[in-house]
Amino acid sequence: MEIGASRRVAEALGEGQGAERLVRSLATVAAVILCALAALMGLRRKFGAFLRSLCAQGSTNIVRVRLFLLRALFHGLSLGVYFGVFTALMMAVMPDESPAQNLANIVFVVLTYVLILQVLAKLLLSPDYGALRPLPLGDEVSSALYRWLMAITWGVALLAAWSSVLKEIGGAPALATMFHASAGVFSSLVLSAMILASRDRVARSCAASNAGDHGAPGLLARCWHYPALAYALFVGTFWSVRALSVEESMLRLVLSMFLIPVCIGIDLWVRKFLAMASEQHEVVPMDTSVAAPAEAVETSDSWPSAEAPPPFVPPAGRTVRDFMPLFSRIVRLTLAAASVFLMLRIWGVSIPMGWLFARNVMGVLLVVLGSLVFWEIIRIQIDRKLHEEIALSGIDPDDMEEGGIGAGSRTATLLVLLRKFVLTVIVVLGALVTLSSMGVDIAPLIAGAGVFGLAIGFGAQTLVKDIISGVFFLIDDAFRVGDYVEAGSAKGTVEQISLRSMKLRHPRGMIYNVPYGSLKILQNFSRDYIISKLDFRVRYDADVEKIRKIIKKMNKEMQADENFKSRLLSDIKSNGLRGMEDSAMILRVKFKTPPGHQFFMQKEVYRRVQEAFRKHGIEFAHRNVTVYLPPELQALVARETETGKPVTAAAIGGAAAATLLAEEEQALAAAAAKAAKSEGNTE
Incomplete structure (x- = not known):
């Protein structure tokens, strides 16, 4: 045949x-x-x-x-x-x-x-x-x-x-x-x-x-x-x-043979993906914002070099590994249900109600799983970028002090808020899609949410004001995580940024929670440069020109030192006389430094000026009081001095008291004479 x-x-x-x-x-x-x-x-x-x-x-x-x-x-x-x-x-x-x-x-x-x-x-x-x-x-x-x-x-x-x-x-x-x-x-x-x-x-x-x-x-x-x-x-x-009795398609054979192996392969792929995701470092906890450590309020004389930034140790937080059992169960249940109903569908077995129920359940599971996987992908990418930004900043948190250099960048600051925004969007959209897949009409929910949001907007104007103000502050790049700022009576390092407020860590350790809506004027001490102006009080007999030359020589010495040259953006200059007081002349010295370096340079300049003044015989002016003695006391002091006796405070005090009594008697006599004269004129 x-x-x-x-x-x-x-x-x-x-x-x-x-x-x-x-x-x-x-x-x-x-x-x-x-x-x-x-x-x-x-x-x-x-x-x-x-x-x-x-x-x-x-x-x-x-x-x-x-x-x-x-x-x-x-x-x-x-x-x-x-x-x-x-x-x-x-x-x-x-x-x-x-x-x-x-x-x-x-x-x-x-x-x-x-x-x-x-x-x-x-x-x-x-x-x-x-x-x-x-x-x-x-x-x-x-x-x-x-x-x-x-x-x-x-x-x-x-x-x-x-x-x-x-x-x-x-x-x-x-x-x-x-x-x-x-x-x-x-x-x-x-x-x-x-x-x-x-x-x-x-x-x-x-x-x-x-x-x-x-x-x-x-x-x-x-x-x-x-x-x-x-x-x-x-x-x-x-x-x-x-196939011997009815015409069967080869595609049905292939699908029937490899449906279960394909489901097993999908399960293995998902497990590999989750394992890869769990190996990523958790740069920032999922439920907190980027925050500087509490030790950031301590001061130090050392400063990290730009060539060797300090290693960043991420804080502990939840990772994908914690959710792997849940993910695995969801995936396996979904694949098991899908394989059963797809096998029935391949062989033409019709179960309308069962298929409808399974489709809805699978839709919900897929939406939940897809939302979780999408969130983990976005979060891992954001955390990796945050890690890079913080590592590239090269900041040692232990060296951050009052007015210190900003430890963060604008990108890192905005990424924290972006992560929260993405999480909110995923949760809301996931919930809406889940309800829609279950047959719930979400149009009334969306309309009701709009009305509810309008009511909240009228009832929580302060909250809305804080959020909108914060958005514009961040768009203007007014501050970043790690910047030292002063807002009214609150000042400190920006430790945490949220949608409504920011947390400031005071140099002494206190925490200020400042809503954005209350910020009228904000001073940022961590941008571009800081100009330090130091005043010195010297005696009136000091040579101002000599002091100017001493400051100039000190500037050359510090500029020649690489440890100080990298921290100076300008020369150390003497501005000459700034003013005169009762007992001193005020001389001013100023210089420009990067943010956070000014305190170290101020201490060094103070030390060098003191040593230079001592070496050249220039004395600082001390506050004193000049006492003018009346002629009687001057005569007493002269007489005691001629006899060789020490002038005691008691003698000076007694003489002063006698002088005051004599002056009071003269004043009383003058007043009595004036009164008698006025009475005679009246008569």
């Missing part, structure tokens, strides 16, 4: 003109297919060399994801080139319909399915590029699995192609049905052989991941191949039996 069908196929391809026509038709079909495949393989070879060079350079997870997407895009383009070359050659070589054209179309369709499955297997298993493999499999396992899948694919493809040729060209539908149905048995046998060959390897892998567990996971690791063999044999045999 098969020989007769094959003879009819050969006669149809030869078009009744003998073996020469048959060979020519087969050669034409082979040439067209080989040219299309040559174009495909040429592109793959060139791109493979380019991809190997990129992978050899080493890359991060983000770069590997980009390379994976680039590889998928190129494979899609190469399939497009294959399709275009085949179409162009067919139109040029075989424009008219003929058995040879039908044969070429059959081979082309079958090869297209094979190439698509090959691309999917290469992308998921990646036997030649381990760095781009999305599944947590070793090179040996992925290569073996790839070979087994290709063996099944090529075997089923050959059976499908030959059955199509027998049916379309040979005119033997019964024989074609037999070959078509044998694809199920063939795939079951090959898949069973693969399961038996991989039995020990999978058992070791499961035992390693469930070390010490002798319960259900341990039993599954030892006996996993029994249900797998039963499933493979049942699906293949059941499909073959149905």
Whole structure:
């Protein structure tokens, strides 16, 4: 029967003109297919060399994801080139319909399915590029699995192609049905052989991941191949039996065979993704803002160099690892439900209510899982950027003091608020989408939320004022985390920024919570530069010009010292006389420094000025009081001095008291005389 069908196929391809026509038709079909495949393989070879060079350079997870997407895009383009070359050659070589054209179309369709499955297997298993493999499999396992899948694919493809040729060209539908149905048995046998060959390897892998567990996971690791063999044999045999009576699609066989392995692969991929995410450092806790440590209020004379920024130690916080059990359960429940209902859908079993319920539940689970995964991706990227910004600032928090240099950047400050905003948006949108997937009409909720928000806006004007004021302060870049600011009676280092207020850490350790709406005038001591002005009180007999030269010499010495030169933005200058007081002349010295360096430089300038003045005999003026003595006391002091007796305070006090009594008696006598005179004039 098969020989007769094959003879009819050969006669149809030869078009009744003998073996020469048959060979020519087969050669034409082979040439067209080989040219299309040559174009495909040429592109793959060139791109493979380019991809190997990129992978050899080493890359991060983000770069590997980009390379994976680039590889998928190129494979899609190469399939497009294959399709275009085949179409162009067919139109040029075989424009008219003929058995040879039908044969070429059959081979082309079958090869297209094979190439698509090959691309999917290469992308998921990646036997030649381990760095781009999305599944947590070793090179040996992925290569073996790839070979087994290709063996099944090529075997089923050959059976499908030959059955199509027998049916379309040979005119033997019964024989074609037999070959078509044998694809199920063939795939079951090959898949069973693969399961038996991989039995020990999978058992070791499961035992390693469930070390010490002798319960259900341990039993599954030892006996996993029994249900797998039963499933493979049942699906293949059941499909073959149905294919003998009704026309079954090969796609249904492929989907039935690989639905559960695909679900297992998705579970492995999600677990690998979560493991990669859990390895990221938690730069900032999820429920707090960027905050400077409490030790930031201490002062120190040392200063970190720009060449060696201090290491940043992230505070403890929740990571993805804490949520991995929850994520794994959600993923596995979703995949289990999806596999059951998809299998029923593949085989045409209709369960309207069950499918509707499962669709809603799966929709909710997918929304929750997608929201969590999206939030973790955004949070990890923001935290990584925050880590870079804080590390690049090169600030030692122990050296931050009053008026210190800002420890943060504008990017870091805004990223904290962006993270909170993104979390709020994800939660709100996730809740709305979840309710919508459950059949709840969310339009009234949105309208009610608008009215409720309007009511809150009128009732909480202060809160709205604080939030809006904070937004504009941040847009204006008025302050950043780590800046030393003064707002009214509150001053300190900006330690934390929220949507409504900021926290200031006073140099003595207190915390100020300042709402943005109460900020009228804000002084920032951590921007650009600080000008220090130091006043010195000297005696009136001091040489001002000599002091100017001393300051000038001191400036040259400090500018020559690299430890001080990097902290000075201008020369140390003497401004001369600033003013005169009762007992001193006021001289002023000023200089410019970066924010946070002024205190160290002030202490050094004070020390050097004191040493220079002592060396050159210049005395600082002390506050004193000049007492003027009346002539009687001056005579007493002179007389006591001539006799050689010390003038005691008691003697001076007694003389002063006697003088005061005499002056009072004279005043009383003058007043009495004036009164008597006025009485005489009255009479």
